[in-house]
Amino acid sequence: GESVGLHLPTLSVQEGDNSIINCAYSNSASDYFIWYKQESGKGPQFIIDIRSNMDKRQGQRVTVLLNKTVKHLSLQIAATQPGDSAVYFCAEKIQGGSEKLVFGKGMKLTVNP
Amino acid sequence: NAGVMQNPRHLVRRRGQEARLRCSPMKGHSHVYWYRQLPEEGLKFMVYLQKENIIDESGMPKERFSAEFPKEGPSILRIQQVVRGDSAAYFCASSPDLAGGVGAQYFGPGTRLTVL
Numbered sequence: 001g002e003s004v005g006l007h008l009p010t011l012s013v014q015e016g017d018n019s020i021i022n023c024a025y026s027n028s029a030s031d032y033f034i035w036y037k038q039e040s041g042k043g044p045q046f047i048i049d050i051r052s053n054m055d056k057r058q059g060q061r062v063t064v065l066l067n068k069t070v071k072h073l074s075l076q077i078a079a080t081q082p083g084d085s086a087v088y089f090c091a092e093k094i095q096g097g098s099e100k101l102v103f104g105k106g107m108k109l110t111v112n113p
Numbered sequence: 114n115a116g117v118m119q120n121p122r123h124l125v126r127r128r129g130q131e132a133r134l135r136c137s138p139m140k141g142h143s144h145v146y147w148y149r150q151l152p153e154e155g156l157k158f159m160v161y162l163q164k165e166n167i168i169d170e171s172g173m174p175k176e177r178f179s180a181e182f183p184k185e186g187p188s189i190l191r192i193q194q195v196v197r198g199d200s201a202a203y204f205c206a207s208s209p210d211l212a213g214g215v216g217a218q219y220f221g222p223g224t225r226l227t228v229l
Contacts, residue, residue: 034217043117043204043220044156089155098169099144099208099215103155 012110019077021107023090028071030102031095035064035075037086038106044089047075052095077109085111115140117207117221118187125227132192132199134224138207144215145188146206147180150223156204162188195228202226 013019025033031052036044050057050064050073057064063076073090087108091101118137126132138145143163148156158172162182173180177195182188192199202225206218 036220043119043222046217046219049217091156098161098171099218100146100158100161100169100172101148101156101218102158103148105153105155 009105010108010110012112013080015080015082015111015113017080019080019084019109019111021075021077021088021090021109023073023075023104025071025073025090025092027092027094027102028068029095029097030092032093033064033066033073034091034093034101035062035073036089036091037084038089039086047088080109080111082111082113085109117205117219119203119205119221119224121224122222123225123227125229126195127229128196129194132195132226132228134190134192134203134205134226136188136190136205136207136221138188138205139209139219142207142209142219144208144210144218145182146208146218147188147190148204148206148220150202150204159190192226195226197228200226200228 034049035047037047038044048059048062048064050066061078065074087106089103089106091103120135145162147159150156160173160180161169165184177193179191202223204220204223206220208218209216
């Protein structure tokens with residue numbers, strides 16, 4: 001069935017450290033993945049996306065890695081800052097289906113100064 | 114370049130009343146989506162619309178809920194005869210047409226519905 005889950009519900013890091021947020025997905029037919037950041041009281045903010053024909057994609061301070069063999073997605077944040085504190089969601093889209101996204105429950109990242 | 118706009122930001126209704134949530138997509142975006150989020154949970158898909166068409170409503174409850182995206186004006190999510198269980202944050206997202214497919218979904222700030 002459709003499900004996207006996160007391995008860790010909470011993560012606490014020190015400012016300046018690198019953060020890694022992991023996500024497992026169950027549908028091998030998923031062909032598009034997005035990471036979102038959601039701060040309290042706000043809507044999800046697009047961070048980075050990746051299509052299934054890629055293994056890695058880099059943005060500003062963020063890298064997304066996709067391992068289709070084990071159906072695993074990760075978000076790496078370099079030099080984590082207090083402003084990175086938020087809940088992070090991975091979401092997937094099923095190939096050939098509607099454009100709807102299936103979201104995981106979320107993982108809360110806390111950055112300590 | 115305004116993002117996705119939603120109003121109202123907060124809405125309080127009594128049981129049995131109607132709730133109307135509005136969403137204006139980003140300029141140039143022709144695809145609109147509605148999601149619902151309960152506290153401490155991820156977003157759940159409700160409905161996907163293009164102008165004047167419902168493309169996928171597989172996540173929408175069969176009763177009391179309806180959505181539209183008219184040729185002119187914002188998309189509307191309508192909840193009739195609200196119940197306490199409808200209390201949640203409702204998010205709208207929009208995406209553009211791109212060569213070869215549909216682009217990423219960008220979200221609005223949400224409408225927080227409280228049913229008393």
